[in-house]
Amino acid sequence: MPGEFAFIDWLRARTSASARVLVGPGDDTAVIAPGSRSQLVTVDMLMDGTDFHLAEVGPRAAGRKAMAVNLSDIAAMAGIPTAAVASVALPSGHGRRLAEQLYLGLRDVADAFGVAIVGGDTNSWNHPLAISVTVLGEATERGPVLRRGAKPGDWLFVTGPLGGSIRGKHLTVTPRVHEALRLHEAAELHAMIDISDGLAADLAHILEESRCGAVLDAKAIPISADAAELSLTSGKTPLQHALGDGEDFELLFAVSSADGERVLRDQPVPGITLSKVGECIDFGLWLETDGVRTKLDPVGWVHPL
Amino acid sequence: MPGEFAFIDWLRARTSASARVLVGPGDDTAVIAPGSRSQLVTVDMLMDGTDFHLAEVGPRAAGRKAMAVNLSDIAAMAGIPTAAVASVALPSGHGRRLAEQLYLGLRDVADAFGVAIVGGDTNSWNHPLAISVTVLGEATERGPVLRRGAKPGDWLFVTGPLGGSIRGKHLTVTPRVHEALRLHEAAELHAMIDISDGLAADLAHILEESRCGAVLDAKAIPISADAAELSLTSGKTPLQHALGDGEDFELLFAVSSADGERVLRDQPVPGITLSKVGECIDFGLWLETDGVRTKLDPVGWVHPL
Numbered sequence: 001m002p003g004e005f006a007f008i009d010w011l012r013a014r015t016s017a018s019a020r021v022l023v024g025p026g027d028d029t030a031v032i033a034p035g036s037r038s039q040l041v042t043v044d045m046l047m048d049g050t051d052f053h054l055a056e057v058g059p060r061a062a063g064r065k066a067m068a069v070n071l072s073d074i075a076a077m078a079g080i081p082t083a084a085v086a087s088v089a090l091p092s093g094h095g096r097r098l099a100e101q102l103y104l105g106l107r108d109v110a111d112a113f114g115v116a117i118v119g120g121d122t123n124s125w126n127h128p129l130a131i132s133v134t135v136l137g138e139a140t141e142r143g144p145v146l147r148r149g150a151k152p153g154d155w156l157f158v159t160g161p162l163g164g165s166i167r168g169k170h171l172t173v174t175p176r177v178h179e180a181l182r183l184h185e186a187a188e189l190h191a192m193i194d195i196s197d198g199l200a201a202d203l204a205h206i207l208e209e210s211r212c213g214a215v216l217d218a219k220a221i222p223i224s225a226d227a228a229e230l231s232l233t234s235g236k237t238p239l240q241h242a243l244g245d246g247e248d249f250e251l252l253f254a255v256s257s258a259d260g261e262r263v264l265r266d267q268p269v270p271g272i273t274l275s276k277v278g279e280c281i282d283f284g285l286w287l288e289t290d291g292v293r294t295k296l297d298p299v300g301w302v303h304p305l
Numbered sequence: 306m307p308g309e310f311a312f313i314d315w316l317r318a319r320t321s322a323s324a325r326v327l328v329g330p331g332d333d334t335a336v337i338a339p340g341s342r343s344q345l346v347t348v349d350m351l352m353d354g355t356d357f358h359l360a361e362v363g364p365r366a367a368g369r370k371a372m373a374v375n376l377s378d379i380a381a382m383a384g385i386p387t388a389a390v391a392s393v394a395l396p397s398g399h400g401r402r403l404a405e406q407l408y409l410g411l412r413d414v415a416d417a418f419g420v421a422i423v424g425g426d427t428n429s430w431n432h433p434l435a436i437s438v439t440v441l442g443e444a445t446e447r448g449p450v451l452r453r454g455a456k457p458g459d460w461l462f463v464t465g466p467l468g469g470s471i472r473g474k475h476l477t478v479t480p481r482v483h484e485a486l487r488l489h490e491a492a493e494l495h496a497m498i499d500i501s502d503g504l505a506a507d508l509a510h511i512l513e514e515s516r517c518g519a520v521l522d523a524k525a526i527p528i529s530a531d532a533a534e535l536s537l538t539s540g541k542t543p544l545q546h547a548l549g550d551g552e553d554f555e556l557l558f559a560v561s562s563a564d565g566e567r568v569l570r571d572q573p574v575p576g577i578t579l580s581k582v583g584e585c586i587d588f589g590l591w592l593e594t595d596g597v598r599t600k601l602d603p604v605g606w607v608h609p610l
Contacts, residue, residue: 039344043439044426045392087350087437121349121437132392132426132437134348 035082038144040137042073048091048128052171059098061171062129063105069196070135071113071175072249076194077144078184079137081113081177087121089130102131113177142184145253147209150191154280155260156214159272160250162199163227163241170247179269180251186268187260192253198244199277202252204285204298210254213283215293216243222275224248243287243296254280340387343449345442347378353396353433357476364403366476367434368410374501375440376418376480377554381499382449383489384442386418386482392426394435407436418482447489450558455496455515459585460565464577465555467504468532468546475552484574485556491573492565497558504582505548507557509590509603515559521548521583521601523594529553548592548601559585 046066048054054062067084074081086106090099099122110117115135150156159176176194183189191210193202199221207214218239227241234241255263257279264276278288287296351371353359359367372389379386391411395404404427415422420440455461464481481499488494496515498507504526512519523544532546539546560568562584569581583593592601 039441041388041390041424041439041441043390043392043424043437045394045428045435045437047394047428047430047432050428050430083346085346085348085439087348087439089350089352089435119346119348123350123352123355125352125355125433127352127432128430130350130394130435132348132350132439134346134390134392134437134439136344136346136441 035138037141038139040074040077040079040139040144041134042070043132043134044069044073045130045132047130054129057171059101059129060105060108062131063102064109065171065173066131066133067106067109067115067135068173068175069249070133071109071115071177072173072194072196074135074137075175075177075180076192076251077137077139077146078142078180078189078192079139079144080181081115081135081137083116083118083136084110084133085119086117086131086133088123088132089127090122090124091129092124092126098129106133109175113175140181140184145180145184145189145192147191147193147206150206150210150212150254150280152212152280152282153257154190154254155257155276156203156216156252156254156278156280157260157263157274158195158199158222158250158252158277159269159274160248161222161224161227161242162195162248162250163224163238163245164230165226165245165247165249167226167230169224169226173247173249175249176251179272182269183251183253186266187255187263190254190256192251195248195250195252196246198246199252200243200285200296201246201298206252206254207285210280213281213285214278215281215286215288216278216296217276218287218289220275221277222273340443342446343444345379345382345384345444345449346439347375348437348439349374349378350435350437352435359434362476364406364434365410365413367436368407369414370476370478371436371438372411372414372420372440373478373480374554375438376414376420376482377478377499377501379440379442380480380482380485381497381556382442382444382451383447383485383494383497384444384449385486386420386440386442388421388423388441389415389438390424391422391436391438393428393437394432395427395429396434397429397431403434411438414480418480445486445489450485450489450494450497452496452498452511452514455511455517455559455585457517457585457587458562459495459559460562460581461508461519461521461557461559461583461585462565462568462579463500463504463527463555463557463582464574464579465553466527466529466532466547467500467553467555468529468543468548468550469535470531470550470552470554472531472535474529474531478552478554480554481556484577487574488556488558491571492560492568495559495561497556500553500555500557501551503549503551504553504557505590505601506551506603511557511559512590515585518586518588518590519583520586520591520593520598522581523592525580526582527578527580
């Protein structure tokens with residue numbers, strides 16, 4: 001994953017994660033030295049046939065995705081990931097290669113973010129692969145960014161083009177860990193979430209926790225080339241893909257209008273374009289097209305496979 | 306689980322785990338206030354057909370076991386469990402009841418030990434139940450007890466009778482969290498492990514990490530009534546069950562002979578009998594019967610189902 005990790009030295013200078021792992025795999029329980037900041041913990045389980053097709057993508061890509069989606073959850077809090085544990089139910093009959101490739105996939109992404117894999121539990125059975133990854137992290141001095149905290153008048157931004165991740169991005173996504181930390185230094189983030197269920201659905205999560213509403217600007221939503229490509233055969237518009245598709249793992253965040261103007265002008269995160277997609281209002285979830293507002297369903301994400 | 310939790314008030318006085326959970330389920334990532342002691346983290350995945358038969362035992366018992374085996378790993382370090390996250394792949398077609406009962410099972414055991422369930426990930430598929438639980442904890446002021454640290458001359462103890470847990474104990478086990486903490490106050494624990502793979506196999510884990518050997522006293526190993534019962538039909542002796550059966554979740558620990566004499570005399574843990582089962586020596590793993598030593602295989606645990 002070259003290029004994507006331009007911030008890695010910058011991140012390493014801000015954390016001593018690896019040095020804090022006192023006891024890793026070997027004992028049943030790992031030991032991590034205490035930190036002075038709030039601890040973060042997140043878990044996601046991925047299953048063959050639901051989150052990927054193992055026979056098509058192979059175990060290394062599955063391992064990468066399993067680690068990446070969890071790091072994305074840490075990124076959503078503008079946290080620094082520190083350590084991870086993984087448990088797996090391996091389909092029997094594949095020998096060691098499957099486990100090794102899966103582990104290498106986990107390591108690919110963990111190493112790129114300075115995350116130590118400190119423990120795990122390996123099992124096998126006569127059923128498809130299931131892998132669960134738990135990632136620990138810590139908040140920065142500014143504290144974790146939550147879903148709650150958006151206010152009417154706030155501007156809403158996303159960190160990249162949306163839609164059509166099923167065409168491949170969902171497997172190769174780079175979690176926005178570094179970008180979130182840089183953003184957190186550049187502006188006061190009122191609320192943030194990673195877009196895993198889809199823009200409309202994840203915005204609805206923020207609104208629910210923040211007890212406010214929002215209006216999205218249809219023309220301002222950045223649409224990915226994948227969404228455009230997919231629309232040729234899907235019967236949906238590119239915009240519908242950008243609003244409803246899941247697993248983009250871009251960040252959606254709310255800042256004050258003053259911070260928003262600055263963010264839009266200064267573009268403080270190298271390598272990506274921050275797009276203003278809408279504003280928070282008192283209540284409701286709306287899509288505005290050519291000055292006309294229509295009610296937007298927080299369309300539940302339809303799983304890509 | 307009445308009676309078993311006589312130490313609960315004693316434990317509560319020593320931790321403020323729940324108060325440290327700042328953000329629980331709701332955001333994708335939980336936030337826990339920083340502690341001043343080493344953090345512990347452990348994970349175990351349990352699967353229907355391997356670790357339990359769901360149709361026989363029901364989801365609540367499955368949930369209890371999934372939490373208990375992880376708390377047992379924290380106990381093995383004489384740690385204080387603080388928080389847990391769980392991820393599940395539910396067999397589809399069971400509706401909400403399965404998930405709810407599973408969650409209640411997790412809560413039964415978590416609540417009994419003051420552990421907050423701070424997050425999770427729920428999925429369903431057309432395959433058997435898989436559940437992964439990650440438990441976080443912290444070491445006490447005396448630090449975590451590891452597998453390494455046993456020395457020749459040390460005495461070896463277990464916290465209860467062994468063998469035959471397949472007859473039911475593996476589902477209803479109470480992790481020795483409180484007992485481990487009490488022990489850690491009463492003696493300097495050189496090494497400790499929970500007996501999940503079997504006495505011989507788990508002793509071998511300690512010896513490997515500690516780079517020493519041990520001799521077990523055949524007549525001193527406490528044998529459970531279940532082991533005796535099982536031997537009537539299994540073709541194995543009760544002693545073989547006590548040495549080789551897994552999932553007893555008793556603790557095996559090493560202390561100096563001076564501490565050992567005191568522990569044996571004072572029995573500092575209310576409600577259980579600490580049995581001296583052998584001593585550490587320079588190398589090898591031996592079983593001594595009537596003064597005769599025979600080499601003991603660290604018999605790999607044969608899974609009970």
